[in-house]
Amino acid sequence: MTEVPNDDDKLNAMINSGGDIAGGAVGAAIGFLLGGPAGAAVGGASGPAAAAAIRKIGHEATGRLLGPREKVRVGGALAIAAAHIEQRTKRGERLRTDGFFENRHHGRSDAEEVAENVLLRSQREAEERKIPFMAYLIGNIAFNSEISAQLAHQIVKAADAMTYRQLCIMKLAAVSDNYALRETDYRGQGRFDKAQYQILYECLDLYQRALINFGGEVAFGPTDVKPKSMKLQAMGTDMFNEMGLATIPDADVAPIAAHLSR
Numbered sequence: 001m002t003e004v005p006n007d008d009d010k011l012n013a014m015i016n017s018g019g020d021i022a023g024g025a026v027g028a029a030i031g032f033l034l035g036g037p038a039g040a041a042v043g044g045a046s047g048p049a050a051a052a053a054i055r056k057i058g059h060e061a062t063g064r065l066l067g068p069r070e071k072v073r074v075g076g077a078l079a080i081a082a083a084h085i086e087q088r089t090k091r092g093e094r095l096r097t098d099g100f101f102e103n104r105h106h107g108r109s110d111a112e113e114v115a116e117n118v119l120l121r122s123q124r125e126a127e128e129r130k131i132p133f134m135a136y137l138i139g140n141i142a143f144n145s146e147i148s149a150q151l152a153h154q155i156v157k158a159a160d161a162m163t164y165r166q167l168c169i170m171k172l173a174a175v176s177d178n179y180a181l182r183e184t185d186y187r188g189q190g191r192f193d194k195a196q197y198q199i200l201y202e203c204l205d206l207y208q209r210a211l212i213n214f215g216g217e218v219a220f221g222p223t224d225v226k227p228k229s230m231k232l233q234a235m236g237t238d239m240f241n242e243m244g245l246a247t248i249p250d251a252d253v254a255p256i257a258a259h260l261s262r
Contacts, residue, residue, distance in 0.1 A: 008034055010034060010062035011055065015082075021131050025083035032086040033078075034059065034204025049101040050085050051143055053111040054078065061119055070123045077122040077135040080116070084139030096145040114141060117153055121160040129164045129252075136244035154240050158209065166202050168256055170240055171248045173212050173230045179257040183225035187228035189223065196259045200225050203260075211236030228261035 005013070012034055058078050066074065089095070101111045115138050121161070122131050128227045137156060141147045147155070159167075172179065185191070186200065189203050199224035206212045207219050215229035232240055 007059045007062065011058045011078075011116060014058065014062050014075040015073055015079045016075065017071045018073070018077070018079045020072050021076025021128060022079035022083070025079045029079035029082035050089075050095055050111070051082070053109055054082050054085075054100055054115055054138065057112055057115045057119060058260060060116070061123075062134060066123065073122050073125060073128060073131055074119050076128075077119055077131050079140075080132050080135035080137035081118070084136060084141055088139070088143060095142050097134060098145040098155050100142070100145070100149070110152075111142065114138065114152045114156070117156045123161075127164045130159075130162075130167065133167060133243040133245060133248075134159060137242050140242045140244065144242065147157055147238065151235075151238070152242075155235065155242060158211070158235065159239060159243060161184045162206075163202065164252075165199070165256065166206055167243070167245055168248055168253050169199070169203055169230075170211065170232060170236060170244045172253050172257055172260070173206075173232050173241055174246070175253075176228060176230055179254075179261065181230070181260050182262060183226070183228040183248075184228045185217075186223040196262075199259050201257055203230065205229075206236070210234060211239065221229060225260075 012030060015026055015029055015033070017023075021170075033051050061074050063080070085095075091217070095101070099110075101109050103109050118134050118138050122134050125131055125134065134156070137152070137159070141152050192200070203212070203225045204219060205223045207214065207225075210233065212230055213233045214224070214226045215231065217224070217226060218231065219225060
């Protein structure tokens with residue numbers, strides 16, 4: 001008689017399917033989520049709470065009807081989030097203790113709801129390079145009590161609406177001093193090649209979302225973008241930190257910087 005897989009078997013299979021996205025994080029994630037008390041105990045008393053929250057949402061995800069690539073995306077996001085929490089707790093960092101992991105809403109915790117939000121959006125994310133940074137939201141917000149559940153959901157919603165290149169632009173805004181970016185705006189410039197103006201529109205979109213600024217100057221259109229003055233602000237800074245955008249490869253940022261240098 002064929003043995004029916006239990007919930008943990010299904011979760012194990014889903015996490016393993018995410019190897020295309022998560023790479024080496026898969027093994028650490030399985031140990032943290034499915035390795036029993038020894039696996040989750042690395043975070044002390046709160047380690048099991050974090051593992052339980054992600055594990056519960058993972059179990060729910062395995063029960064949904066997912067296409068083959070959707071399983072890869074959700075499995076990858078789960079693996080990266082769990083491995084990131086395990087890595088931080090092994091370094092001695094402590095998870096937040098403000099009730100984020102406690103059951104509140106119909107038997108669900110804020111941690112579960114934020115994790116589910118991230119996984120649902122990762123499931124549908126065609127730009128798979130975004131998924132590790134979406135997953136970092138689960139792993140980093142678990143440690144930061146200054147990010148309320150409400151702000152976390154707002155960040156997830158904003159991140160979902162952005163392109164991967166916009167995430168790269170946010171990193172560029174954070175490290176703009178490392179690049180020889182154009183110091184003036186583009187007013188009066190008659191022609192733009194497509195490679196350049198599409199980046200200007202994405203910069204303008206970030207400005208209109210109040211995630212970046214141009215040194216206090218108002219931007220009404222793409223020609224008002226001032227690359228060298230571009231800085232993160234407010235929720236843009238929170239997104240940069242909680243999504244781990246500092247880890248975006250410089251090779252993905254450099255081509256954007258090149259277009260914004262002329």
